[in-house]
Amino acid sequence: MIITNGIQAEKSILNSFLGFDGDFDVTSDLLTVDDFQAIRHQYIYQAVADLAAENKPYDLVMVSDLMAERGQIGDDKCPSGYFAQLFDMPRASPRSLRSHAELIKASSLRRRSINALKQGLYSLEDAESKTNDVNNKILSALANLEGSVDEKEIFDIDDMIDGLVERIQSANDGVKLYIDTGFPELDNLMRLKAGNLCIVAARPSQGKSLLAMNMQTHLAKYQDGVSVFFSIEMDEADLTNRMFAAEIGVPIDRLIAGQMNEDEQARFQKVITARAQMKIKIVRKTGLTVSHIRTHMNKLKREYGKIGSVCIDYLQLMDGLNGDDSVKKIGATTQALKAMGAEFECPIILLSQLNRAVESRPNKRPVLSDLRDSGSIEQDADQVLFIYRDDYYKKKDGSTELDGMAEIIVAKNRNGGTNTVRLAFEGHMGRFSNHMPYHDSFNDVPEYGKKA
8 A cells, every 4th residue: 555645755855864955853753764654765764863863974875875784775675776766856845844754654644544444354354353352452553553643742841830820820819720529628639630530449338439420410510511420330220319319418219219308309309400500421331441431432522512521430340351461451441541531631530449458457448559450550540549438347346436437548649649538428318428417407408519
């Protein structure tokens, strides 16, 4: 497969180098040898790069001599008369050199994308290949190609200072510089931002799904864009029941049974009326993969214009992460999700399991090493939150004085410090709250996510 415009650009830029009109440094950060389609052009560009690295001239004589030493001159490689042909071609001017290099890079990415898709097609035709595995390989290959596109990597410190001054002024004016999830003390500590990957981890039955869902519900009400909750285990009806029980302030079982008193009915009607403001979508998908997540996010972005936030419940249930090389697979997944958050400019809340080793310790408060396959998860995360409920472990022997209280342990935080925040755990109503304790009367029930 020959991409003609790319070949012409290759000839033009190499002619410029050999005629010493072109500065190699103008293109060295953008092009690699593999970006050149013709093998003979790869030989020439490699010789130019090697001579430039040694601060030697890379004119026709020097390049041809080096290629001859390497055995790269010949009819089956680079014919000796080919240099004369190059000199008959149009030469890239110093002003157009970068544009020619960008054209070569674009042609290179196009070729690699086509090859990746062809390989995927061949694999799909193999009856023994698993469709999800093939799709993930294709998406991974394409994502790697996207990462090689030239990007702005040099930042002027003056611009950075101007941005810092603007943020400080905004803070002085009372503007929040972080995302509000409905828990002020926790928000002020972790300072969640768009593009962050926030891990919420706990042992089973500690409430990680509830905490994430509470955050998503608050975000759906008060932020721009649509909030997306990817659920692998809990179905959409259960999620909805818990979501509305938390909003209303009523036990889940009574909500499902329709057994609400007059005050609760009033709160129910208020929440139902306000539901139009809750831009939240539940994606119920077993066998969830990164490719599924991206597909849904692209679709919802086209529909709503912006993704406000994403929650995934939970990492270890995603498809294809078990078996051999599980640590490597999980690492690739968290890296992809981190990149996706930056791409869609939204925070991603990723739920995760903890190792069973937590249960064998006298002090069962989690630490970073308790994360399953913790190396990659901890490395990619901007925040790691652990949930610890003392009453869960000690209620049987009656030794706890912390009934109904949950500790949210901020164990890692790129945006600030680490500490522990206490929230009320009201599992029967599907929520964590800022107030302690909960008073079951209409006047005493604060709006969810607000302090009493």
